[in-house]
Amino acid sequence: MSAHASQSECIETEVVDVVAYMTRLGEAARSAASQMRRAVTGDKNRALLAMAEQLQRRRSDILDANAADLARGQANGLEPALLDRLALSDARIDAMVEGLEQVAALPDPVGEIDGLRFRPSGIQVGQMRVPLGVIGIIYESRPNVTLEAASLCLKSGNASILRGGSEARDSNAAIAACIREGLREAGLPESAVQVVATTDRAAVGQLIAMPEYVDVIIPRGGKSLIERISREARVPVIKHLDGICHVYVDATADREKALAIAVNAKTHRYGTCNTMETLLIDAPVAEGLLPPLAEAYAEHGVELRGCERARAILTDIAAATEEDWATEYLAPVLAIRVVDGIDAAIAHIERYGSHHTDAIVTEDYGLARRFMAEVDSSSVMVNASTRFADGFEYGLGAEIGISTDKLHARGPVGLEGLTTRKYVVLGDGQVRR
Amino acid sequence: MSAHASQSECIETEVVDVVAYMTRLGEAARSAASQMRRAVTGDKNRALLAMAEQLQRRRSDILDANAADLARGQANGLEPALLDRLALSDARIDAMVEGLEQVAALPDPVGEIDGLRFRPSGIQVGQMRVPLGVIGIIYESRPNVTLEAASLCLKSGNASILRGGSEARDSNAAIAACIREGLREAGLPESAVQVVATTDRAAVGQLIAMPEYVDVIIPRGGKSLIERISREARVPVIKHLDGICHVYVDATADREKALAIAVNAKTHRYGTCNTMETLLIDAPVAEGLLPPLAEAYAEHGVELRGCERARAILTDIAAATEEDWATEYLAPVLAIRVVDGIDAAIAHIERYGSHHTDAIVTEDYGLARRFMAEVDSSSVMVNASTRFADGFEYGLGAEIGISTDKLHARGPVGLEGLTTRKYVVLGDGQVRR
Numbered sequence: 001m002s003a004h005a006s007q008s009e010c011i012e013t014e015v016v017d018v019v020a021y022m023t024r025l026g027e028a029a030r031s032a033a034s035q036m037r038r039a040v041t042g043d044k045n046r047a048l049l050a051m052a053e054q055l056q057r058r059r060s061d062i063l064d065a066n067a068a069d070l071a072r073g074q075a076n077g078l079e080p081a082l083l084d085r086l087a088l089s090d091a092r093i094d095a096m097v098e099g100l101e102q103v104a105a106l107p108d109p110v111g112e113i114d115g116l117r118f119r120p121s122g123i124q125v126g127q128m129r130v131p132l133g134v135i136g137i138i139y140e141s142r143p144n145v146t147l148e149a150a151s152l153c154l155k156s157g158n159a160s161i162l163r164g165g166s167e168a169r170d171s172n173a174a175i176a177a178c179i180r181e182g183l184r185e186a187g188l189p190e191s192a193v194q195v196v197a198t199t200d201r202a203a204v205g206q207l208i209a210m211p212e213y214v215d216v217i218i219p220r221g222g223k224s225l226i227e228r229i230s231r232e233a234r235v236p237v238i239k240h241l242d243g244i245c246h247v248y249v250d251a252t253a254d255r256e257k258a259l260a261i262a263v264n265a266k267t268h269r270y271g272t273c274n275t276m277e278t279l280l281i282d283a284p285v286a287e288g289l290l291p292p293l294a295e296a297y298a299e300h301g302v303e304l305r306g307c308e309r310a311r312a313i314l315t316d317i318a319a320a321t322e323e324d325w326a327t328e329y330l331a332p333v334l335a336i337r338v339v340d341g342i343d344a345a346i347a348h349i350e351r352y353g354s355h356h357t358d359a360i361v362t363e364d365y366g367l368a369r370r371f372m373a374e375v376d377s378s379s380v381m382v383n384a385s386t387r388f389a390d391g392f393e394y395g396l397g398a399e400i401g402i403s404t405d406k407l408h409a410r411g412p413v414g415l416e417g418l419t420t421r422k423y424v425v426l427g428d429g430q431v432r433r
Numbered sequence: 434m435s436a437h438a439s440q441s442e443c444i445e446t447e448v449v450d451v452v453a454y455m456t457r458l459g460e461a462a463r464s465a466a467s468q469m470r471r472a473v474t475g476d477k478n479r480a481l482l483a484m485a486e487q488l489q490r491r492r493s494d495i496l497d498a499n500a501a502d503l504a505r506g507q508a509n510g511l512e513p514a515l516l517d518r519l520a521l522s523d524a525r526i527d528a529m530v531e532g533l534e535q536v537a538a539l540p541d542p543v544g545e546i547d548g549l550r551f552r553p554s555g556i557q558v559g560q561m562r563v564p565l566g567v568i569g570i571i572y573e574s575r576p577n578v579t580l581e582a583a584s585l586c587l588k589s590g591n592a593s594i595l596r597g598g599s600e601a602r603d604s605n606a607a608i609a610a611c612i613r614e615g616l617r618e619a620g621l622p623e624s625a626v627q628v629v630a631t632t633d634r635a636a637v638g639q640l641i642a643m644p645e646y647v648d649v650i651i652p653r654g655g656k657s658l659i660e661r662i663s664r665e666a667r668v669p670v671i672k673h674l675d676g677i678c679h680v681y682v683d684a685t686a687d688r689e690k691a692l693a694i695a696v697n698a699k700t701h702r703y704g705t706c707n708t709m710e711t712l713l714i715d716a717p718v719a720e721g722l723l724p725p726l727a728e729a730y731a732e733h734g735v736e737l738r739g740c741e742r743a744r745a746i747l748t749d750i751a752a753a754t755e756e757d758w759a760t761e762y763l764a765p766v767l768a769i770r771v772v773d774g775i776d777a778a779i780a781h782i783e784r785y786g787s788h789h790t791d792a793i794v795t796e797d798y799g800l801a802r803r804f805m806a807e808v809d810s811s812s813v814m815v816n817a818s819t820r821f822a823d824g825f826e827y828g829l830g831a832e833i834g835i836s837t838d839k840l841h842a843r844g845p846v847g848l849e850g851l852t853t854r855k856y857v858v859l860g861d862g863q864v865r866r
Binding site: 034037038111117119121123125128130132133215216231234236238254256257260261263264265268350359370372373374376377378379380381382383384385387388389393394395405406407408410411412420421422423424425426427428429430431432 | 467470471544550552554556558561563565566648649664667669671687689690693694696697698701783792803805806807809810811812813814815816817818820821822826827828838839840841843844845853854855856857858859860861862863864865
């Protein structure tokens with residue numbers, strides 16, 4: 001927003017308009033949230049399936065709009081990786097349709113009552129799962145996220161305000177038309193999902209500063225965006241910062257499992273937050289495991305950086321610095337450290353990790369139990385690849401993101417993470433003595 | 434803290450010291466949190482019972498320290514209500530001892546694993562309840578809160594930094610000595626509970642600005658303190674703002690239940706957040722219920738303020754203004770509004786309520802079901818007094834406060850609210866395909 005401040009009067013007028021515009025969206029969302037709170041499961045599912053039908057019907061409009069976005073992006077010199085994320089295709093639209101059908105098929109979390117019990121006073125007390133209210137989602141120029149976010153917020157009974165990257169402007173507008181039509185057909189308020197139409201960046205600043213209209217903000221994007229939003233938000237934020245994930249191979253590990261997990265956790269995909277960035281290896285097995293691992297990594301083109309002890313075994317790899325231990329590469333690069341047992345491994349993870357996902361490979365019951373209890377990460381694994389840290393793999397059906405926060409939602413966030421629980425008390429005229 | 438800014442150099446030096454002091458507490462707490470995370474239930478309970486024993490043994494020291502606080506408070510012209518909250522007695526110390534024994538007897542929430550299930554990939558996924566880490570608690574000059582907060586944070590496996598009001602300085606120091614000794618006897622780190630020793634208000638500013646050392650802040654006190662902390666905190670806050678609680682008496686209510694609940698919700702205690710502040714009464718029964726209610730309230734010395742329709746029945750009461758509907762009186766004052774049915778009641782609660790606790794009195798199944806689903810408050814009740822919204826009444830065993838937030842913990846916050854859940858994944862060498 002400093003970019004705005006440095007510009008001239010006409011921008012200021014625009015900012016004033018943005019505040020009024022966002023306030024209108026906020027008011028409409030708050031009002032829609034009251035209606036969504038009582039929307040029945042069938043209507044929510046009908047809206048999702050109607051949206052899927054609209055996507056099918058307007059497929060060519062959406063692809064045309066996306067082509068306009070892509071042409072503008074190319075003219076503006078957008079990087080190839082960003083163009084790829086922006087691009088829609090028949091296959092991607094099919095995936096969006098399928099995603100909507102999957103969310104429609106998920107159980108509705110709203111209204112579930114847990115633990116209803118009689119108390120000595122005669123009242124019954126339980127907790128009912130209810131929507132959060134209004135959810136603001138800020139994300140990059142990936143049009144499929146528009147639909148994903150809309151569908152999860154809708155199914156969980158929330159109203160949402162979606163603010164995607166400006167490069168996807170036309171695609172998002174075309175998708176928003178499908179969403180509105182789906183809501184209309186199901187008799188739900190059209191403002192239950194609102195896609196921010198302005199590309200003015202001040203819209204983000206306003207969205208995160210309206211606690212009277214917005215209950216929670218979920219930013220999805222690069223670390224610097226998320227840090228800025230967390231710092232400036234006047235609304236609670238469910239966020240994902242970095243994923244500096246570790247695999248610790250203990251001396252008690254099964255050799256085949258260790259090799260399979262260490263290779264998969266790094267090489268299955270490089271750009272994902274649950275990819276291993278540092279391999280910790282117990283000293284007694286380092287000499288036996290590092291050479292075959294190095295060979296496997298070489299086949300995948302993974303660059304290795306090691307501590308002194310690792311480099312005594314793998315003599316041709318570069319030295320890892322302090323910075324390497326604290327880096328989320330998101331690339332075919334791996335830091336390797338030889339440690340002395342589980343205590344040193346846990347200490348390393350505590351110091352350099354990002355509390356995302358960490359795994360131990362061991363056949364020792366006591367060590368597995370200790371690692372599970374003592375490693376303070378959103379996912380802690382025994383004998384499994386860190387790549388499993390994912391809403392679909394965990395059975396949430398879908399995920400809106402992976403939270404590295406401790407409060408409210410931790411790890412993959414599905415429908416349940418978009419709800420909260422209130423107490424319900426059933427009495428028969430009881431009063432407090 | 435503006436008070437500091439307006440003062441001279443020597444304060445600045447003091448502030449610098451406070452930052453260094455609070456940083457040391459933060460570092461010690463973070464380190465203690467790692468140990469507390471793996472503390473076994475038996476040791477935590479032993480520490481709690483050893484603290485109780487220390488309270489008994491040092492009873493006269495504590496009362497002496499408290500007498501010094503009271504004398505200073507009186508000399509400084511502290512209000513009688515605040516002096517009363519500050520005062521300890523043999524009975525209050527007995528209650529503190531009993532409180533510790535009760536917390537020791539509560540089940541330990543840490544380590545509980547929910548929903549461990551096999552996934553198609555062969556991994557098992559579940560969620561394990563774990564401590565939040567380091568909890569900062571900021572509260573008023575009520576020495577018994579020091580022990581209450583310490584015991585709940587300890588039992589839930591957290592380290593805590595407690596910052597009580599400066600008027601209770603000596604009492605808190607005496608209680609802190611009991612806490613330290615209890616921790617020592619149980620072999621737990623003494624810095625698992627740290628009572629801030631300085632009365633410099635800059636300590637609060639620092640405590641809420643150390644996300645590297647503090648995971649969550651729980652402020653307990655007046656609304657302005659909590660608003661300021663929420664605004665300035667760089668750490669998540671679990672907070673309680675106001676309790677503008679409603680009882681809605683529907684035309685379908687049982688007359689005796691309606692009278693009992695409406696009287697109890699207002700008159701059982703006036704200064705508590707779960708006390709009814711506005712009575713909403715359905716038009717068809719207003720004429721029959723308001724006169725006997727007015728009589729009962731008059732016996733208790735409760736001042737009534739009503740809408741025009743209420744004043745047409747109770748002709749001698751004052752008019753309620755817009756401000757009355759939005760006020761938490763915390764006093765023997767009640768606003769009364771005659772409404773047309775449940776929709777008007779819910780609309781009033783949505784507009785003026787504080788999402789704390791709201792109750793309906795009705796014998797109609799459908800209306801009870803609607804009120805439960807549609808009223809967006811932390812506690813929603815049918816045919817029970819709002820005064821039941823309380824950790825003990827709900828069976829939490831104890832409460833650290835009542836949250837009016839939506840995220841993480843909503844309503845009375847007990848041990849569970851001081852924990853979070855991480856995912857645990859148990860595999861047998863599985864990798865992601």
